Amino acid sequence: MMANDVFREITPLTPGDCYLLFDRNKKRFDFPVHRHHEMELNLILNAGGAKRVVGNYSAEITDTELVLLGPNLEHGWLNHNCKGENIREITIQFQHDILSGGMFDREQMQMLKTMFKASAKGIVFGTEMISKLAPMISALSDKSGFDSVIALLKILHELSLSPYQCLLDQDTEEIAEPAYKNPDDDFVEKAFSFMNTNYQHSISLNETAQAANVPNKLFSRMLKRSTGLTFRDCLNQIRLGQVSRLLIENNYSIGEIAYRCGFSNPANFNRVFKLKKNCTPKQYRNKYNGNRVIVY
Incomplete structure (x- = not known):
């Protein structure tokens, strides 16, 4: 699928926001494969048999799914063989420079910096990490202000320390240069x-x-x-x-x-x-x- 053929989503996230979170309960996936400038962390529960599409890679998912996506990376979830009647999808969207001003250059941030770069290819996390972090991700809906930002950074930090798999094998630009780039x-x-x-x-x-x-x-x-x-x-x-x-x-x-x-x-x-x-x-x-x- 060519990048220009993919729906370009304009999210409600503005430069003044730290992040945007949607917590949805649904019976089916109804949003097309798309891309947007923001990074996205997606937790999906009770959707075994659905199909994940990231770039030119697709795969059937299990009942639990946790994926981190870099900017402008085509992605979407399709119903495929999903029989779930109570799908829960928590989507967190944030800017790739959520830690700017030199923060990424600190020694304590190197694992997080590495993960953000790898997210340009799409990252999927294992069931053990999902079991550990799903309650923390779910609890974000009840937090606000500074506490919520700290909670999100802790989640991202935990993810950066865990094993993960990049979904795309081909050479992809690092996050400093968006995954989709053309002369215009x-x-x-x-x-x-x-x-x-x-x-x-x-x-x-x-x-x-x-x-x-x-x-x-x-x-x-x-x-x-x-x-x-x-x-x-x-x-x-x-x-x-x-x-x-x-x-x-x-x-x-x-x-x-x-x-x-x-x-x-x-x-x-x-x-x-x-x-x-x-x-x-x-x-x-x-x-x-x-x-x-x-x-x-």
Whole structure:
């Protein structure tokens, strides 16, 4: 599968967040194979027979699954032969520079630094480590503030000291250089930075092209080639990521959330949301209410 054919997820995680956690109970896997800039730690329980896809590698999983994924690494879980009726999936997303400012250069951090680099290939952990850390990962939902950050770092530290298996054997760039890289990355980052800053306003393709320092006539073609998406699709993904964040983070009305995130037409907002999320905004809010933590 080519990188450009993989759905590029825009997560609700912002530069001001330490991490984002989703704790879901579900009967089936319904999210496509995708990639995103953030690192991800995924704990899955009661899903024996499902199929894990990481890069060009796939395998059937057992009842317990714990995987660490580096930035921009294609991944997803498919139903396959899963017969579980009570799947639990805890997803933690965080930036790869969660420990920045020279922290990775300290002697005590070398094992963690090594694991983060290896995560560019995808890492799967054994059942013994899952049994040890599953209660700690589950308890993160009940923590907040500084205590929650310390708890996450302790989990990552424990993982770095344990045996683990890299899922991809081929040469993959280390985490300092994202696993997916193409010549248009700088242009894409500028375009997405502009859209992330101005998504709540009415912004045009031409304005975004100017911010990315790309001629208007080339912008659409270059964006499509790099992301597989049109300008409108990219902007809608960013806006929907912010909508998702507000739906699970506070009690604003759905109409106000749509307006705050740049959707001026309620009918169009509801159509786009249902098309991309396979549910209505109200159903999405009910699904995640009480099962999420965003740590600042």
